[in-house]
Amino acid sequence: MSRTQMMPVQALYSPISDAIQRHEAGVRKSKKAVLTGSGRAWREDEEAYLLQTRLQKMPYKHIAVHLNKTELACRLHYHQLSRGSTRRKRTTSCSSDSPDPASGIPGLAASPIPNSKSRSISPAHIVGNYFATASPRLPAILPKPEPVAVSHPGESPQRHGIVMSEQSHEHLPSVTFRHGGPSYPSYHPPAPPLRLDCRELSPPSASAQGPVHVDLARLHSIYEVHRNAFWAVIAGDYGLNMSPAALEQAWKTGVCCPQHGGNPITPIASPDNDRKPLRRSPGLDKTRISSILGVDMEPMLREGWRRLRLGVCVVPPSLVNTIAARPAAVHCRQVVLKTPVSCTEPIMASKDGGPAPGHDPKSSSDYVQFNCLPPGGPLNRWSTTLTRGHDFPGAQAMLYGAGVPNREMMKNAPQVGIATVWWEGNPCKIIKGAVEKQGMLGWQFNTVGVSDAITMGGDGQRSRMRFSLQTRELIADSIESVTSAQHHDANISIPGCDKNMPGVVMAAARHNRPFIMVYGGTIRKGHSALLERHVNVSTCYEAAGAFAYGKLRAKTDAGAPGRESADVMEDIERHSCPGAGACGGMYTANTMATAIEAMGLTLPGSSSYPALSPEKARECERVGEVIKTTMERDIRPRDLLxxxxxxxxxxxxxILGGSTNGVLHFLAMANTAGVPLTLDDVARASDRTPFLADLAPSGKYLMEDLYEVGGTPSVLKMLIAKGLVDGSIPTVTGKTLAENVADWPSLDPGQQIIRPLEDPIKASGHIRILRGNIAPGGAVAKITGKEGLSFTGRARVFDRERDLNEALARGDIRREDGNLVLVVRYEGPKGGPGMPEQLRASAAIMGAGLTNVALVTDGRYSGASHGFIVGHVVPEAAAGGPVALVRDGDEVTIDAVLNRIDAAVSEAEMERRRAEWKAPEPRVKRGVLAKYARLVGDASHGAVTDGW
Incomplete structure (x- = not known):
């Protein structure tokens, strides 16, 4: 391996000098004897070896994956070492010209490494320029290290490290070391690392692997850098509420928890040489076992491991059951607690031990809190937020649509997320085959995606909707990263939900390589037997409002057994989402899919084909041919955007009555593509375009209905003929938009979904751009005209969506209160953070029949929202916008004709209130949302994070 090849590894795990200095300062202090599990002091060379084995996984980010088996094996190695009695010989000379970062590791000698030809010396631990001779009683379970001087062409052998030979006892574990030191010369080929896995009973042969180089100085530096994270993961795996520093000390002293006068807690497995009983052993039970945590114990037994001791805190209930179910050749003493130990307690050594007086683990700067369930606790403690009762019917409907088989599973079964790069039912399976038929290589990769109907679950700090919008940026970032980093020549993206589509288009604008979007497709209609009509996910949210106000009833025999309000709610949840596909109305997903088809970035018909239709499958088969055409003609995304x-x-x-989210996404896509587009452009388009479609949420039809009368291409064909859409724009097919739809059938005569231009639902667009003393930077309203064109009412202010939802659930918003303008603030891109949608509130208002209520927010609305609603208020409240100054009782007027939104408050009063206003503390200070809040721009510029 060349030096160039090794540099990325070395750069990624470079030692941190001050961490090393802290360690060196620490080892200069007087050392106290520490005890092994068998009660005697550890030798320094044993500590060094334990450190070495513990370090081998540190360069990896996800050490938890192999933590159980790795840690157990390391500890078995260590306690085997403890059986030796001869202390190593300490040398006193040092030939290094400069301090070695690892020189402070206990157990390291200070003597030059002998020449590589000296193969007859005893096994040694070699670090940097030093080595320490190990005990001659080193057991056969350990691979024997051989000293080797590694030299490069033209250099004297100065850079050294330990080389672990492949010689190891048959049937015994092999050891993993990751290359971190100097690169090998061309004549000394590197070997892949051996894995530390006790289930691998025989290591690879020497001829196949060759020696493995270990730079203990680098490993020690890595350990110093990652020490807290390393011990925090161990604490989490064993369910210990301790600071990493406390756990490290406890581990070194041979226990898993500080004793504090309580029971001594031993490691999960240790040689029981003294055979003394534990100080307290309630529920003592002898069990015959052969396996712990899936690790084969037979090799250990052959090496003298005749008895194993299990610790009180270390054995979770699942392991106790495992041990009881697997009898084998040895006896094991098992301790079972009489009373459950709560994982939220600071110390878990014993129920009656408790923390030391005055000890507060949270006072440690590196304290990490871990929560877990008491034995026998419910496992669905997170998903129950969505599945209990009928608080989140849309989420339950989506989960039924995804395959939850029955009510029992919905309410009680824990839900386990399985992140995968590819799955059998994804359309990309067909697309990859289509690409390969064209003589090209198809490389599948994945990005993130969330369902807004499910993220709608939860309120306040539990709300997951805050995570939705920022996934648009994550999708764009990840596709741009993979496409650019992997040198892909083209990209086919397969989005299926709201933020997915603008995300993939933004990525295409960034990488600017031949690109086609294949929409995952719309869902089929559902049907409620008790309502006796078609239903969809929007029905769920409106039904929730009706349910809360006692207005949800079966169409016939209402109130009869099996036809009560709760039965109707259950029926709607079960049948609103009958299978795969995006939400079926003209919500955000279908808004973006149809718009992107009108931009020429998809094949004709992509936006209106149902997900499970044969047309969608044929589209996937055709896309391989078309992407090859875009490559051959060098058609780039920015040529089309x-x-x-x-x-x-x-x-x-x-025309179609699309979502207000479309405005946000069009601004973001245009920003990324370098196309000037503003709210004023949106306003002009709305002024000159009639609203024609009787589609949900404000209408009665769904996208499946539009598909059956011709679909998006038929609508585009009509609009091109009427001069409303530019048919001359180029598309991914190499043809113009007009050529793409020329052979498409016209809309079916007599269909009622798309009204004639001469008889529109509303003469101008339903999306209005408003400005005024509440929103000087702009706001986006969705007003179809069915609600009227102006509204005046008294303000009722809520600083969290949760507060409004609770008021609606209690029935506190009443028709007899007169006209109300409900203001929900501090829910913008920065304030939310994440600009969550207010669908629960808007749908509950409609379901309850509260036509005397308008809703204003600096957050967003779902595409399923309708009514007199205004969102995207800029500046947002968290940024000190005037919406933060509105108070209960202020008169607010919304005028969709004059495009104004104003509070009847004088400028002087506004200034007085501003002087009293204080910015609230950020709701999130760590993690992806905190980062998003720092980077994101305002909604009037698309809420983008990469410049606005």
Whole structure:
């Protein structure tokens, strides 16, 4: 391996000098004897070896994956070492010209490494320029290290490290070491690392592997850098509520928890040489075992491990059951607690031991809190937020649609997420085959995606909707990263939900390589037997409002057994989402899919084909041929993302009654593509475009219905003929948009979904851009005209969506209170953070029949929202916008004709309130949302994170 090849590894895990200095300062202090599990002091060379074995996984980010088996094996190695009695000989000379970072590791000698030809010396631990001769009683379970001087061409053998030979006892564990030191010369080929896995009973042969180089100085530096994270993971795995520093000390002293006058807790496995009983052994039980945590114990037994001791705190209930179920050749003493130990207690050594007086583990700067369930506790403690009762019917509907088989599973079964790069039912399976048929290589990779109907679950700090919008940026970032880093020549993206589609388009604008989007497709209609009509996910949220206000009833025999309100709610949840596909109305997913088709970035018909239709499968088969055409003709995304394309998208969105989220996404996509687009452009498009589609949420039809009368291409064909859409724009097919739809059938005569231009639902677009003393930077309203064109009411202010939802659930918002403008603030991109949607509130208002209520927020609305709603208020409250100054009782007027939103408050009063206003503390200070809040721009510029 060349030096160049090794540099990325070395750069990624470079030692941190001050961490090393801290360690060296620590080892200069007087050392106290520490005890092994068998009660005698550890030798320093044993400590060094334990450190070495513990370090081998440190360069990895996800050490928890192999933690159980790795840690157990390391500890078995260590306690085997403890059986030796001869102390190593300490040397007194040092030939190093400069301090070695590892020189402070206990158990390291200070003597030059002998020449590589000296093969007859005893096994040694070699670090940097030093080595320490180990005990001659080193057991055969350990691979024997051989000293080797590694030299490069033209250099004297100065850079040294330990080389672990492949010689190891048959049937015994092998050892993993990751290369971290100097690179090998060309004539000394590197070997892949051996794995420390007790289940691998025989290591690879020497001829196949060769020696493995270990730089203990680098490993020690890595340990210093990652020490807290390393011990925190161990604490989490064993369910210990201790600071990493306390756990490290406890581990070194041969226990797993500080004793504090309580029971001594031994490691999960240790040689029981003294055979003394534990100080307290309630429920003592002898069990015959052959396996702990899936690790084969037979090799250990052959090496003299005749008895194993299990610790009180270390054995979770699952392991106790495992041990009881696997009898074998040895007896094991097992301790079972009489009373459950709560994982939220600071110390878990014993129920009656407790922490030392005055000891507060949270006072440690590196304290990490771990929570877990008491024995026998429910496992669905997170998913129950969505599945208990009927608080989140949309989420339950989506989960039923995803395959939850019955109510029992919905309410009680824990839900386990399985992150995968690819799965059998994804359309990319067909697409990869189509690409390969064209003589090209198809490389599948994945990115993130969330379902907004499920993220809608939870309130306040439990709300997951805050995570939704920022996934658009994550999707764009990840696709840009993979496409660019992997040198892909083209990209086919397969999005399926709201933020997915703008995310993949933004990525395409960034990498600017031939690109096609294949929409995952819309869902089929559901049907409620008790309502006796079609239902969809939007029905769930409106039914929740009706349910809360006692207005949800079966169409016939209401109130009869099996037809009560709760039965109707259950029926809606079970049948709103009958299978795969994006939400079926003109919600955000279908808004973006139709708009992107109008921009020329998909094949004709992609946006209206149902997910499980044969047409969708044929589209996937055709896309391989078309992506090859884009490559051959060098058709790039930025060639297609033109001003005319965005105007087409805006016009079609107004025609179909699309989501207000479309405005946010069009601004973001245009920003990324370098196309000037503002709220004023949106306003102009709305002014000149009629609203024609009777589609949900404000209408009665779904995208499946539109598909059956011709779909998006038929609508585009009509709009091109009427001069509302520019048919001359280029598309991914190599043809113009007009050529793509020329052979498509016209809309079915007599269909009622798309009204004639001469008889629109509303003469101008339903999306209005408002400004005023509440929103000087702009706001986006969705007003179809069915609610009227202006609204005036008294303000009722909520600083959290949760507070409004609770008021609605209690029935505190009443029709007899007169006209109300409900203001929900501090829910913008920075304040939320994440600009969550207010669908629960807007749907509950509609379901309860509260037509005397308008809703204003600096957050967003779902595409399923409708009513007199205003969102995207800029500046947002968290940024000190005027919406933060509105108070209960202020008169607020919304005018969709004059495009104004104003509070009847004088400028002087506003200034007085501003002087009293104080910015609230950020709701999130760590993690992806905190990072998003720091980077994101305002909604009037698309809420992007990479420049606005």
């Amino acid at each position: 033109t001003r005319a394309a965005f105007e087409n998208a805006l016009v079609l969105t107004m």
